[in-house]
Amino acid sequence: MLDILRDNPLLLLFIVAGIGYPLGRVRIGGIHLGVAAVLFVGLAFGALDPSLKLPEIVYQFGLALFVYCVGLSSGHGFLRSFRGKGVIYNLLTLGVILLAAALLLIPHYLLSLRPGETAGVFAGLLTSTPALAAAVEYLTRAGAAGQLSDPVVGYSIAYPASVLGVILAIYLAERCFRIDYRAEARTLKDVPGVSPEITCWTLRVCRPKAFGRTVRDLVAEHRLQVVFGRIRRGDHADVVSWETHLEEGDLVTAVGPVEELERAAQVIGCVSEVQADLDRSEVDMREVFVSNPEVAGRTLRELNLPNRFGAVVSRVWRGDLQLLPYADMPLELGDRVRVLSRRERQQEVAAYLGDSYRAISEIDIAVLGLGMALGIGLGLVPIPLPGGITVRLGLAGGPLIVALFLGARQRTGSLVWVLPYSANMLLRQMGLTIFLAAVGTRSGYEFAQMLTQPRGWSILGASAAIIVLLSWVMLYVGYRWLRIPMGLLTGMVAGMQTQSATLGFALDQAGNDLPTVGYAMVYPMAMVVKIVLAPVLLALLT
Secondary structure (H helix, E strand, O other): OHHHHHHOHHHHHHHHHHHHHHHOOOOEOOEOOHHHHHHHHHHHHHOOOOOOOOOHHHHHHHHHHHHHHHHHHHHHHHHHHOOOOHHHHHHHHHHHHHHHHHHOHHHHHHOOOOHHHHHHHHHHHOOOHHHHHHHHHHHHHOOOHHHOHHHHHHHHHHHHHHHHHHHHHHHHHHHHOOOOHHHHHHHOOOOOOOOOOEEEEEEEEOOHHHOOOEHHHHHHHHOOOOEEEEEEEOOEEEEOOOOOEOOOOOEEEEEEEHHHHHHHHHHHEEEOOOOHHHOOOOEEEEEEEEOOOOOOOOEHHHHOHHHHHOOEEEEEEEOOEEEOOOOOOEOOOOOEEEEEEEHHHHHHHHHHHEOOHHHHOOOOHHHHHHHHHHHHHHHHOOEEEOOOEEEOOHHHHHHHHHHHHHHHHOEEOOEEOOOOHHHHHHHHHHHHHHHHHHHHHHHHHHHHHHOOOHHHHHHHHHHHHHHHHHHHHHHHHHHHHOOOOHHHHHHHHHHHHOOHHHHHHHHHHHOOOHHHHHHHHHHHHHHHHHHHHHHHHHHHHO
């Protein structure tokens, strides 16, 4: 059987994935590993035989595909995050990484680790393959070819301990702080990746201060975060526009969070028992798939649907997430939008947006390939640092940074960079599974061999203790002191690690895309800092 698996790497890949993926869904004590279980199954198979490992190209492909898709989906939110507390979040991450380097001096001297082993443990502790490569490159430049295995061994021991340790820390934090991710999501405002629960009310215009005022004036004056849909005046109904003047007795439908609807009711009048949205004789609503490439990547302000079709977008569904539309919201391929318009214009609006499920099921391979090529190319560019050190962003950093830029830009001319939500999720999950299976099989044998020695267990225990402490410090300080939402914070911990498996676990626990936003928010800074610190730590200890 081992000979068959050794000669057929694709068979090995699918067996590891086929066992690990369902195993990750098994709950023990209320916790499940999710897709991270693929890593541990890969370690188990790799421990059976030193030649039982997947080719390096498999690991590279999975890693590049995963981080590129994560970057595309997070680009818009990543830029928005720096408008608020993004700087504080990155400073917190930087502090934890520096603390990791300082704490590693304890096992370095207590266990008499060689400098290369300590640098490898640092890279494995924070699960940074580029940092490991920087340490190996430093030893090569220093003429220490006989010590090149030291960072690799340290990395292989600390890596699985780090993944499991962070997952344990997140689990303990969830139980200690009694986190309810759904309730937390409902209370968040202006946070990319999550949206408060929205509903629809019918409001009656009965406040004199609202009589004769336009919707534009009232929304701007009171900063109302609602979408006005239809207006019923007497026996006739129409779609609300910015220039609609409100008169006494008008019935207006409004969509938004409950607290915003209450504010709107106080501004224009009161809540009506009449449900104006039930009458569809003149104004109707229709849910439409965005599949037209000419529409994708453009904001609602640019599309100008009210003036073009007399239509209003009242809700947007992106995957399982329901979003309240706003003027600068870009529509993406695969979005499902609820459109209000007069009945005779419904088909015209649907044709403009696309409304083709088949079209959003297709991927523009040319654009995907171009974006991936740009990212991989950026990762190959050498970056000189003080002290004669040269680093590269690699397959993790290059595609991520390019994807963040392209995801924020959405489109360039006729090229639509973003992928349909369903396609992005599929490619992301596939890339992560391939990456974890390959990394596990390639590290399994060295990991098992080191664990046959007492010294290996000492390094493993020290790595696990340090990463649990670091993760707990970040989670406690972030949640208790800085009041960062736990969903965002778990993604930041994964970004601090630059660890895809931890992000997969965080996404499983949160049930929304908020961890992805936190991950992308701190990942670039964390990755660069670790690439710089690994050879610096090695140089100082040497």
